[in-house]
Amino acid sequence: MFRRTFWFGTGVAAGVWATTKVNRKLKQLTPEHLAVSAANKAFEAGHKLKDSAVHFALDVRAGMAQREAELGDALGINAPVDPELPAARRYPAIENRTDPKSVDRTTYSYNRNEDH
Numbered sequence: 001m002f003r004r005t006f007w008f009g010t011g012v013a014a015g016v017w018a019t020t021k022v023n024r025k026l027k028q029l030t031p032e033h034l035a036v037s038a039a040n041k042a043f044e045a046g047h048k049l050k051d052s053a054v055h056f057a058l059d060v061r062a063g064m065a066q067r068e069a070e071l072g073d074a075l076g077i078n079a080p081v082d083p084e085l086p087a088a089r090r091y092p093a094i095e096n097r098t099d100p101k102s103v104d105r106t107t108y109s110y111n112r113n114e115d116h
Helices: 002-028 031-075
Strands: none
Touching: 002 031
């Protein structure tokens, strides 16, 4: 009698275990759950892509700074100042019109109707 009860209980436990496993797998295959899992995977992939892009940009910036320093050394821009040579002159590429020293003092008139 005890053997039959033991095997009956074992069969019930195996049935419950198999039923819960099947129900979990069926729940995972519902359209709602598949959509949520796909969205989560896409979100994680986006973060990985963003992180790799940021690391790439930082590597490029470091390489640019290194190359700029190499070019500066090669051209003598970063060289120490020799007291016998005059200081380097740097001219602005674009005039600053608000600076009173750089205001153009010509008498040219911008009135197009003046000659007529």
